Every structure is written in structure tokens, then in C-alpha cells.
Amino acid sequence: MKGSQGRIDHERLTREANGRFPEDPCAEIRRELEQAREEIANLSRTLQRIQQIARMGYWRASLKANELFWSEVVYDIFGVNPDTFTPSIRAFKVMVHPDDLESVEASMRRAQETGSHDVEHRIVRPDGEVRWVHELADYVPEGDEQILIGTVRDITEQKRLELRLRQLSRTDELTGLFNRRYFMQRLLQELARYRRYGRPTSVVLFDYDHFKRINDTHGHPAGDQVLVTVSKLLRERLRTNDIPARLGGEEFALLLPETGLEEAVGVAEKVRQLVREQTFTSEEGRRFETSITCGVSAFHGTEETVEAILHRADQNLYEGKRAGRNRVVADEPDR
Numbered sequence: 001m002k003g004s005q006g007r008i009d010h011e012r013l014t015r016e017a018n019g020r021f022p023e024d025p026c027a028e029i030r031r032e033l034e035q036a037r038e039e040i041a042n043l044s045r046t047l048q049r050i051q052q053i054a055r056m057g058y059w060r061a062s063l064k065a066n067e068l069f070w071s072e073v074v075y076d077i078f079g080v081n082p083d084t085f086t087p088s089i090r091a092f093k094v095m096v097h098p099d100d101l102e103s104v105e106a107s108m109r110r111a112q113e114t115g116s117h118d119v120e121h122r123i124v125r126p127d128g129e130v131r132w133v134h135e136l137a138d139y140v141p142e143g144d145e146q147i148l149i150g151t152v153r154d155i156t157e158q159k160r161l162e163l164r165l166r167q168l169s170r171t172d173e174l175t176g177l178f179n180r181r182y183f184m185q186r187l188l189q190e191l192a193r194y195r196r197y198g199r200p201t202s203v204v205l206f207d208y209d210h211f212k213r214i215n216d217t218h219g220h221p222a223g224d225q226v227l228v229t230v231s232k233l234l235r236e237r238l239r240t241n242d243i244p245a246r247l248g249g250e251e252f253a254l255l256l257p258e259t260g261l262e263e264a265v266g267v268a269e270k271v272r273q274l275v276r277e278q279t280f281t282s283e284e285g286r287r288f289e290t291s292i293t294c295g296v297s298a299f300h301g302t303e304e305t306v307e308a309i310l311h312r313a314d315q316n317l318y319e320g321k322r323a324g325r326n327r328v329v330a331d332e333p334d335r
């Protein structure tokens with residue numbers, strides 16, 4: 001025994017040197033811990049990649065403590081450097097587009113009652129770029145703490161497409177003016193405003209005179225050119241609130257909010273003269289002129305309807321055509 005106690009156990013020393021102690025009860029736990037660490041590192045790399053692909057980050061906000069944690073992708077979306085920028089709810093709100101701050105704050109307040117925060121808003125990055133994000137979060141109070149845990153997704157491209165689609169759906173392709181559908185929608189809205197607040201609102205309908213002759217004499221492209229040129233003039237010369245629209249063919253309309261009958265007659269007269277002063281050139285280089293006839297009507301009385309005001313404006317336009325064209329005819333002032 002003695003002898004054996006004094007002998008050097010090389011095998012054991014080697015195992016110790018390698019840091020492996022089969023008889024050490026912690027060895028197995030250490031190995032498992034090491035494995036778990038690796039798995040977590042892998043998962044976190046995958047999560048990071050998925051966030052980058054989806055342009056989506058996650059965050060955790062402690063509302064009372066004004067603390068905010070951001071995953072790496074959130075820093076990317078907000079265009080700030082994780083080494084120099086410290087997220088906080090205050091710092092986040094500074095980056096929210098000023099026009100959207102109210103809705104973001106309202107959604108945060110609502111979340112404390114409904115349990116969920118769901119808001120689309122713009123942010124202004126430090127380099128001045130405006131981006132759209134969608135935040136979706138759950139409210140999870142922890143004791144005294146008010147916690148929101150959620151995601152933020154960069155939806156800028158989607159928003160650009162949406163805006164473009166909306167613009168296309170309300171625009172006339174040839175002239176770039178509003179189309180009939182949008183005009184009718186706005187007319188209904190203005191009628192509702194008129195009924196509620198009694199604000200003066202007028203409509204001008206106008207139609208080119210002998211337009212068929214322009215097409216027949218100078219060709220269809222020359223006719224198109226007339227419509228495009230005058231539409232551009234309308235966009236440049238009318239008030240930004242006014243709504244010029246192409247209702248179809250060579251029939252146009254102006255919806256004039258905050259404009260009474262007399263003022264609307266002035267606008268129609270200005271447009272009539274603008275058209276009259278223009279000289280157009282056909283593809284063969286022949287110069288020609290044209291004119292328009294306008295019918296004007298204003299919202300009037302408690303029983304007013306969209307159909308009635310358009311009918312009156314159309315009747316006035318018809319009257320103008322009958323009386324010789326190139327003129328403005330309006331409702332009788334007391335009608």
C-alpha cells in the first residue's frame with residue numbers, strides 16, 4: 001500500500017492536465033453548459049440573420065424606468081451606431097416623425113388597456129432619411145413595471161408602393177389630373193362639410209369647343225397635347241386646395257372648396273381665358289387655338305345633393321354651348 005501511495009499516477013496526472021476528471025461530478029455539467037452556450041450562439045446568429053432578412057428587430061421597453069433594449073437590427077433600421085447610441089424611450093421619441101408622435105404615444109397608452117401596441121409611423125434617422133416602421137408589441141406588466149415587448153419592421157418599401165398605388169388609383173393617366181372616381185369621392189366629402197359647417201363650395205364643369213374638329217384637322221395626338229398642356233396649366237395656376245379632374249374624354253371639372261358662386265365664376269373665367277390665349281402646334285407644324293365652355297354651380301340650400309349640383313353645372317354648360325360656346329354660364333345667384 002505504502003509503495004503504491006508513493007508512486008506517481010501518470011494516467012491521472014495526464015487526465016488532470018487535460019482538464020478532464022471522470023470522477024469530477026461537475027465535468028458532465030460543464031460539457032453540457034459548453035454545448036448549450038454553442039447552441040445559444042448558433043440560435044442567436046440565426047435569429048440575427050432572420051431579423052436582417054425580414055428587416056425586423058425586437059425590443060423591450062420599461063415604460064416607468066424609461067429603459068429600452070434594442071436588438072442589433074433595430075439600430076440598423078434607425079440608422080444609429082450601437083457603440084455610440086444608447087436607446088431609451090426618450091431617445092426613441094426624438095426620432096419619431098413629429099407628425100406621428102401623437103399616434104405612437106396614443107398606441108402606447110392604449111396598450112396598457114388592451115394589451116397590445118400596434119402602430120405604423122415614420123422615423124427620421126440622424127442622416128435625415130425618413131423611414132416607415134410597423135411596431136407590434138404586447139403589454140406585459142411585471143409587478144410594478146410596465147413592460148412592452150415587441151417587434152419593429154421596416155415597411156418603407158411597402159409604404160412607397162402603397163402611396164404610388166393610391167396615387168395611380170386617383171389619377172387620370174393622360175393628364176395627371178384627378179380622375180372621376182376621386183372627384184366624386186371628394187365631392188361627397190365636401191358636401192358633408194357643407195351640410196355640417198355651411199362652408200361655400202362650388203363646381204365648374206368645362207368641355208372643349210368643337211374638339212372633334214381638332215382631332216379631325218390636326219390628328220389625335222394634337223388633341224391629346226391640348227388636354228395635357230391645359231391640365232398642366234390648371235395644376236400650376238389653381239389654388240392647392242382646388243381639385244381639378246378629368247371626368248372623361250374632353251370633359252373636365254373643378255371642385256372649389258371655400259369658394260362661393262361669384263368667386264367660382266371668376267375662376268372659370270380665368271381658366272377660359274388661359275385656354276383661349278394658348279397656341280398649340282400640330283405634328284405638321286400648323287398652329288391652332290381652341291376654347292372651352294364652362295358651367296358653374298355652388299352648393300345651395302339644405303336639400304343639396306351631389307347629383308343636383310352636377311346636374312345644374314351641366315345644364316349651365318349646355319346653356320353656354322347653345323349660346324355660342326367659349327363662355328361661362330353660372331347658376332342664378334338666388335337658385
Ligand SMILES: Nc1nc2c(ncn2[C@@H]2O[C@H](COP(=O)(O)OP(=O)(O)OP(=O)(O)O)[C@@H](O)[C@H]2O)c(=O)[nH]1
Pocket residue numbers: 174207208209210211212213215219220221222223224227248249250321325
Ligand atoms: N385627342 C383626344 N380626343 C378625345 C379624347 N377624349 C375624347 N376625345 C374626342 O373629343 C371629341 C368630342 O366630341 P363632341 O362630343 O362631339 O364634342 P365637340 O366636338 O367638342 O363639340 P362641342 O362640345 O359641342 O363643342 C370626340 O371626337 C372624341 O373622340 C382624348 O383623350 N384625346
